[in-house]
Amino acid sequence: MLSYQHIYHAGNLADVHKHSLLAVMLDYMTRKNKPLSYIETHAGRALYDLGATEAVKTLEAAQGIERVADWFDADHPYARVLSQTHTENGARSYPGSPLVAALLLRPTDSLHVAELHPQEHAALALALSPYPVKCHHRDGFEMAFALTPPTPRRGLMLVDPSYEVKTDYTTIPRHIAKLSKAWNVGVIALWYPILTSAAHTPMLRLLGDAHPDALRHEVRFPPARPGHGMVGSGMFVINPPYGLEMAVKHLTKLYKTL
Structure with missing residues (x-):
């Protein structure tokens, strides 16, 4: 489906969860003086205006980053990205994950992102x-399969589908298995929504069985508006970088204050 546009949801509490952890992982991985590859399968538009009609309509950013920005100290990599984005694009701009990566990575690193819409x-x-x-106008998984294993072999892949296509929940475990086999040293991070329907539960069971050493982190939060089905956010990370365990514990405490 090509109907999904993330502007309606940009900067929500799930984005805060996902992007802050992505920033932590990339910040750690760039401390070593070795190039890395970054691959993102479902990129969106990378830069969002939280003052846009679409964003204001849902109130998700108001319940998200506009409410909890003070969770992150100025030296946190997510806070640094937010600050640079505001300086360059205005106070109500918000960086999607491709821009988070572009701002944290180095000229020696390789970046490939895909968006089909x-x-x-x-x-x-x-x-x-x-x-x-490199911005690919193609199916994200097709791009990922074509690039793995990438050069450099060290690196991170973010898989962040909209889950508008309901078969995603059944196909993703197979895709992740294929990608992790081809790129056994890569950090593969999958984001997923926690819904009142519990649609994610069978997918996570399959992923957990196949990748027992992966890090799984979930946070819960109130629905952005009455009847909204998303009540949490999850990250499933294969080969998690050092320091991620501490970051997720800190986020757990923060989300419990909501």
Whole structure:
């Protein structure tokens, strides 16, 4: 499906969870003076205006980053990315995960991101035009399969589908198994929504059985509005970098204050 546009949800509490952990992982991985690969399968437009009609309509950013920005000290990598994005694009701008990666990675690193939606891809390419990022207009998993194992072999892949296609819950475990086999040293991070329908539960059972050493972290939060089905956010990380365990414990405490 090509109907999903993340602007309606940008900066929500799930984004705060996902992007803060992504920033922590990339910050740690770039401390070593060795190049790395970053691959993202479902990129969106990379840069969002939280003052846009679509964002204001859902109130998700108001319940998300606009409410909890003070959770992160100025030296936290997520806070640094937010600050740079605001300086360059305005106080109500918000960085999607491709921009988080572009701002934290180095010229020696390799960045590949995919987006299939034509308008979203055009916005993605424009937002990332100042950075050395390859923006693919194709299915994200097709791109990932074509690139793995990447060069450099050290690196991280973010899998962040919209789950608008209900078969995602059954196909993703197979895709992750194939990708992790081809790239056994890569950090593979899968984001998933926690829904009142519990649609994610069978998928996580399969992933956990196949990857027992992966890190699984979930946070819960009130629905953004009455009847909204998403009540939490999850990250499933194969080959988690050092320091991620501490970061998730800290986030757990923060989300419990909501």
